[in-house]
Amino acid sequence: MAELLERWLEAAAQDPSAAGPPPSTQDVLAQLAGDDPRVANLVRYMSLLEAQAAEDDEAEDEPEPPPPAYDTTEIRIAVRRLHAEVEQLRHRNDLLAAALGGCYLCWGEDPACENCAGRGRPGSSLPDARAFRACVLPAVRRVSATRRAAVPPTSPTEGAPQ
Ligand SMILES: [Zn+2]
Numbered sequence: 001m002a003e004l005l006e007r008w009l010e011a012a013a014q015d016p017s018a019a020g021p022p023p024s025t026q027d028v029l030a031q032l033a034g035d036d037p038r039v040a041n042l043v044r045y046m047s048l049l050e051a052q053a054a055e056d057d058e059a060e061d062e063p064e065p066p067p068p069a070y071d072t073t074e075i076r077i078a079v080r081r082l083h084a085e086v087e088q089l090r091h092r093n094d095l096l097a098a099a100l101g102g103c104y105l106c107w108g109e110d111p112a113c114e115n116c117a118g119r120g121r122p123g124s125s126l127p128d129a130r131a132f133r134a135c136v137l138p139a140v141r142r143v144s145a146t147r148r149a150a151v152p153p154t155s156p157t158e159g160a161p162q
Pocket residue numbers: 103104105106107108109110113114115116117118119120
């Protein structure tokens with residue numbers, strides 16, 4: 001038996017935890033073979049197999065390539081469009097709230113509103129005159145005109161006391 005293996009077996013028998021890892025098969029075979037070239041070739045062959053296996057393991061440990069980069073152009077364009085639309089809607093909201101004298105943040109619907117504490121319904125404050133003329137007055141005139149057109153003209157005698 002190879003000395004290397006004998007020493008390790010003795011050490012393991014006395015204290016398995018102190019014996020350390022067992023000698024490699026190649027080392028034991030090399031010692032057993034002595035000058036036998038056939039066993040020396042076998043040991044070299046086993047070393048090559050081991051090196052190949054280690055190389056394969058390393059290849060498996062390589063990190064995966066990063067995922068393909070996505071083209072975010074369309075998303076960025078959509079976000080820009082939405083942002084512009086929100087800005088436009090905010091402007092209209094603020095203008096209409098000013099025209100109606102209401103809270104531009106919650107229209108009086110949010111008791112936790114930092115602007116009005118839920119008391120900002122339309123008419124809760126004096127409407128902004130310029131915004132009122134721009135937004136509300138045309139609508140009021142339209143309603144008045146429609147009502148006038150719907151009511152038939154009254155004759156001077158109609159409804160008069162007899
Ligand atoms: Zn409010």
